[in-house]
Amino acid sequence: MKNVVVIGAGKIGSTIARLLAHSGDYQVTLADRSTEQLALIEKHEAISVAEIDISDAAAMVGLLTGKFAVLSAAPYHLTIAIAEAASRAGVHYLDLTEDVESTRRVKAIAETANTAFIPQCGLAPGFISIVANDLSRRFDTLDSVRMRVGALPQYPSNALNYNLTWSTDGVINEYIEPCEAIVEGHLIEVPALEEREEFSLDGVTYEAFNTSGGLGTLCETLKGKVRTLNYRTIRYPGHAAIMKALLNDLGLRHRREVLKDIFENALPSTLQDVVIIFVTVSGRKEGRLVQETYANKVYSAVVAGRMMSAIQITTASSICAVLDMLAKGELPAKGFIRQEEIGLDAFLKSRFGHHYEQRAYADKMAS
Incomplete structure (x- = not known):
């Protein structure tokens, strides 16, 4: 059982938490600053919630310490604060950002980190x-x-x-x-x-x-x-x-x-x-x-x-598939990892990545 933190309890963050919890292999802490947003999360034995202000660096490090990874589904302008907290806490970092400058800064943080930093794990980029x-x-x-x-x-x-x-x-x-x-x-x-x-x-x-x-x-x-x-x-x-x-x-x-x-x-x-x-x-x-x-x-x-x-299925399943590959030792455990370093066949064969083969499966059934 891997303990992970998902930052952002919106449409995508809550979907990520649900997919990971239903897999049976992850204990998820879903974190957000909004009490109202967290109150909407469906109860599940593998999901707990935490109210946190991402700008509080000490609180972020405390939340992440001892966890396997943090997955950011927060707005792009919060990316760097989460990545810096991940580095200080010594946990793996994954995000969904499309922001070019944020990714450049994540790459710089990864240069001195002892864990894997894998940005842009969504649909596009990803x-x-x-x-x-x-x-x-x-x-x-x-x-x-x-x-x-x-x-x-x-x-x-x-x-x-x-x-x-x-x-x-x-x-x-x-x-x-x-x-x-x-x-x-x-x-x-x-x-x-x-x-x-x-x-x-x-x-x-x-x-x-x-x-x-x-x-x-x-x-x-x-x-x-x-x-x-x-x-x-x-x-x-x-x-x-x-x-x-x-x-x-x-x-x-x-x-x-x-x-x-x-x-x-x-x-x-x-x-x-x-x-x-x-x-x-x-x-x-x-x-x-x-x-x-x-x-x-x-x-x-x-x-x-x-x-x-x-968009929930494709975005959430992408980052979950990458996390799964990391957890199984199929990706490097340290440094900056680009999406293009991930093999397509291995991705699609994973229990989360297979959702991208939805249409191909439907075509086979129709024939």
Whole structure:
């Protein structure tokens, strides 16, 4: 039995705690500063709760000391405080952050730590980098790596064609901050919400555009090995134009709290969502230019006895799968670990990672 702490009792944090508790191999302390949020957590013998202010460094170290790992499902701006507490307490650290600067600082903390530091363990960044690196390793030389991910409502009903299924702070951050990309072999920054494209999958038309953080550390890993590398978020057509108007024309990029309040009071949440994962890699094999694509859709489903949204399933199962691999000695126990260092086959065979094979299983049943 491994004792772990999950920071953040929101949609994703509570899902992580539930998955780990139902596995029978983890005792989970779910921590949050909100008494009201903690009161909503369903009782389980393997889950206890702790009210804590993350800014209280001594309290954080006290909470983490003696535990196996801490998993951060807190907003990205709290990442560093949690990582520093993990280092001081001598516990393994995993997070879901998409924030580029936070990950750079986590990497610096890991350099002097005696435990593993594994940031960006979600869907994107996270699983998407595992898939992209797996495809890339099949080529003699690489030309392009294009990664597309979206968490969308199955039944869009507003002008944005969007429902809140994930962290509002995270969505706003990825729409505003600069995005890394490799263009003509050079690592550069490109603006968010730009380079819009359209594509079709299963007869449905989508748009995709630059957003920040989805590449994780893959740019650094593949720099000098690929001509083109980019990440774009998938939405239904029309979303990007409205977001540009809100952020640029109305100036809400400089008033994030106002935009967050609008989103959380005007956009309903939904469990009826779909996560789309679309990765295309091209390069040369035995002298021939070849392309390989990974395409998948994950839908909301009943997991661990509860109906969960697709974004809850994919995000929570990713970090749980990485934790499981770490606990079993399948990942290094010290230092900074990139998502692309994790094998796709091992990930999908794990008891948590197999949730990504939901569609493939459904197709087999239908046939």
